[in-house]
Amino acid sequence: MKNIVKTGILASLSALLMVACGPKSDIEGFDKTKSGLHYQFLSENGKGDKVKPGDVLYCECTLYLNEEELGSVVGDPEPLFKAEEQGNFQGCLNEGLLMMHVGDEAIFAVNADSLSQHGVKMPQKYQSGSGQTIRYKIKLHALKSEAQLKKDFEADMESRKNGEKAALEQYITENGISQAPTAEGLYVIPIKKGNGPHVEDGKTVEVNYTGRFLDGTIFDTSDPNEDPEAHETLKYVVGQQAMIKGWDMAIRNMCQGEKVRIIVPSELGYGAGDGRVIPPYSSLVFDIELLSVK
Secondary structure (H helix, E strand, C coil): CHHHHHHHHHCCCCCCCCCCCCCCCCCCEEEECCCCEEEEEEEEECCCCECCCCCCCEEEEEEEEECEEEEEEEEEEEEEEEEECCCCCCCCCHHHHHCCCCCEEEEEEHHHHHHHHHHCCCCCCCCCCCCCEEEEEEEEEEEHHHHHHHHHHHHHHHHHHHHHHHHHHHHHHCCCCCCCCCCCCCCEEEEECCCCCCCCCCCCEEEEEEEECCCCCCEECCCCCCCCCCCCCCEEEECCCCHHHHHHHHHHCCCCCCCCEECCHHHHHCCCCCCCCCCCCCCCEEEEEEEEEC
C-alpha cells in the first residue's frame, strides 16, 4: 500500500490552483471544484498552517476505489505527498492538497481514468470508462518545506558522521580488539593463515564472505553457515571490478586459503551510504575467506 501512495501518487500527482466554488458533485456529501475534483472536509482547522507549493505533507491516508477500501497508512504520520505549483490534469489530487490546513481531515475523489492515463497503477477491480474514482481520505498532521527538509537531512548526515567514531571505538573496546589499524584506519584481524598464491592485479579470486553492521546484523553473505539462503561465493578479477577501498586493501594483501576479519570505517567503505542497504556513515565488519587465486 505504501508503494501505491508514495510512488504512484507522490511522483505522479501535483497541484492545480484552488477554485473555491464549482459545479455540483454527483457524489453524495461531496462538493466539486470547477476542474472536476470532488472533495468533502470531515473536519477543518482554519488556524492551522495552510499547504503551500513545495510543502511535504506528513499525514495518515486511506485509499479507496469508490467506497471500497484498498489500504491505508495510519498511526504515525508519514511524508506521503508533496504539493506542487501546477497539476498534470484537471481535477488531480494536489488541487485538494492545496486546500488543506494542518489539522484538517478530508476526502478527495479523483477520476480513476485520469489517474490511469497518467501512469498510476490501478487496482484489480478498476474498470475503464465506468466513472470510478480513487478516493483519498487524508488527515494532515504536519508540513515541512523543502528548505526545512534539506536542513533536517543535512543535520541528520552530520549527526551520523559524528556518531560513527564513537560507535566504532565502542565496538573495538567491547570486542577486545588489540590489533592496531592501518594508517588509513582499516582493521585487519587474522583468523586463518593461507599458503597458496598471493593476490595480484588481473588474477581471478573466489571469496566466501559475510558482511555485518557493528551490532552484528548480517547485511550480506555468501556463507551458507550464516544463512541457508546465502548466494554463491564472489568471483571477480582484481583491479577490474570496483570494490570498496577497505575491501580492496585487505584482499590485495592476502593469499589463497587465508581468512581475515576486517573492520572498515565508512571513509574506506560506502561513505554516505549506498542508497539501498548501507546507512550513511556506517562502519562495517567483513569476514573474508580467500578460496582461490587463479
